[in-house]
Amino acid sequence: MSETSTKQRIGVLTSGGDAPGMNAALRAVVLAAEHYGMEVVAFKHGYEGLLNNEHLPLKAADVLHVLQYSGTIIKSARCPRFKEVESAQLAAKNLTELGISALVVIGGDGSFRGAHHLSQHWNGQIIGVPGTIDNDLYGTDATIGYSTAVAIAMDALDKIRDTADAMDRVFIVEVMGRHAGFIGLKSAMAAGAERMILPELQKDKPLTIAALVKHIKRVEEVRGAGSYVMVLSEHQWPGGAVALSEQLEAEYSMPCRPCLLGHIQRGGPPTATDRVLASELGVHAIELILQGKTAVMTGIKAGQMVEVPLVDTWTKKNPLDANLLRIQHEIFNPVKKSARS
Ligand SMILES: Nc1ncnc2c1ncn2[C@@H]1O[C@H](COP(=O)(O)OP(=O)(O)O)[C@@H](O)[C@H]1O
Numbered sequence: 001m002s003e004t005s006t007k008q009r010i011g012v013l014t015s016g017g018d019a020p021g022m023n024a025a026l027r028a029v030v031l032a033a034e035h036y037g038m039e040v041v042a043f044k045h046g047y048e049g050l051l052n053n054e055h056l057p058l059k060a061a062d063v064l065h066v067l068q069y070s071g072t073i074i075k076s077a078r079c080p081r082f083k084e085v086e087s088a089q090l091a092a093k094n095l096t097e098l099g100i101s102a103l104v105v106i107g108g109d110g111s112f113r114g115a116h117h118l119s120q121h122w123n124g125q126i127i128g129v130p131g132t133i134d135n136d137l138y139g140t141d142a143t144i145g146y147s148t149a150v151a152i153a154m155d156a157l158d159k160i161r162d163t164a165d166a167m168d169r170v171f172i173v174e175v176m177g178r179h180a181g182f183i184g185l186k187s188a189m190a191a192g193a194e195r196m197i198l199p200e201l202q203k204d205k206p207l208t209i210a211a212l213v214k215h216i217k218r219v220e221e222v223r224g225a226g227s228y229v230m231v232l233s234e235h236q237w238p239g240g241a242v243a244l245s246e247q248l249e250a251e252y253s254m255p256c257r258p259c260l261l262g263h264i265q266r267g268g269p270p271t272a273t274d275r276v277l278a279s280e281l282g283v284h285a286i287e288l289i290l291q292g293k294t295a296v297m298t299g300i301k302a303g304q305m306v307e308v309p310l311v312d313t314w315t316k317k318n319p320l321d322a323n324l325l326r327i328q329h330e331i332f333n334p335v336k337k338s339a340r341s
């Protein structure tokens with residue numbers, strides 16, 4: 001990295017949980033920056049790299065063929081100490097000394113809180129790019145990684161269905177999402193799950209074993225013996241899918257098996273949807289910098305690139321898709337009576 005370069009210098013980092021497509025976003029940021037005559041400095045391990053001055057130049061040749069890999073070539077991390085004022089001040093000092101005028105943060109809501117925190121101590125532009133499998137950021141219809149996580153969960157649910165059907169078993173498949181049910185809802189619909197337990201639904205009607213057993217038995221009455229596959233969002237039952245299936249077996253003698261998908265949902269080749277979304281958002285981030293924008297996240301709404309104030313991304317909430325919920329509950333629910341009878 002030449003200290004005498006006259007090109008505008010952009011910083012980039014990936015922060016929080018890695019998400020499939022983050023590499024595609026990095027690639028887009030670098031290619032767009034070069035296209036517009038800028039150079040890119042990448043900080044390794046998220047905000048840790050900003051504090052430790054752990055950085056490297058990122059050029060087109062470094063990112064050309066990374067689209068097909070999940071993870072992130074510049075590493076990610078959770079960095080609790082970044083919440084301290086001294087950390088933001090140190091990051092600001094390091095950015096200034098490196099001559100960086102704008103920073104692209106690829107991550108989730110925590111990473112954007114971090115970006116906002118930094119903006120209180122640094123004058124440069126900050127642009128967020130939504131990278132999280134959870135899809136829990138306000139202002140964008142999709143986040144990078146969400147499509148892949150749903151596809152992986154759907155694939156697992158399809159496989160579980162084979163064995164569940166063969167042995168007439170109940171399966172509880174636990175999916176990620178932190179405190180949001182987007183992965184749970186979409187994968188449940190895509191795989192035809194009989195039931196889904198999502199954080200947003202739990203608020204009004206928390207799951208009880210009695211209600212679950214009643215539903216399982218009613219489905220059996222309606223359809224005859226067969227499989228029953230339930231999608232359980234993480235953190236929605238004490239002890240998760242394992243404890244819940246043990247309780248069903250012990251207390252109700254129901255053959256039941258748990259399956260925890262865990263971090264499998266963050267690996268493997270990103271879907272085309274995620275690669276293209278990441279590419280569009282990464283380029284948009286650089287174009288927002290050129291327009292002089294700051295403290296915004298780039299997002300997608302109805303197929304169009306949009307910009308959202310960073311603070312809105314975590315202070316406001318996108319609801320679950322009401323039509324998908326209606327269809328799951330009223331039309332695909334095996335024990336609902338016909339609307340016309
Ligand atoms: N309130 C905050 N102030 C400053 N930095 C924060 C704040 N919240 C999160 N961060 C930083 O962002 C990082 C990533 O946040 P985290 O919630 O772990 O992941 P994600 O960005 O995927 O939601 C944290 O480890 C921390 O460094």
Ligand SMILES: O=P(O)(O)OC[C@H]1O[C@](O)(COP(=O)(O)O)[C@@H](O)[C@@H]1O
Pocket residue numbers: 016017018108109110131132133134176177178234266
């Ligand atoms: O990888 P970790 O640190 O165990 O965290 C697991 C969490 O990360 C996620 O996979 C992604 O969350 P973030 O994008 O907010 O980091 C969540 O779905 C899950 O709850």
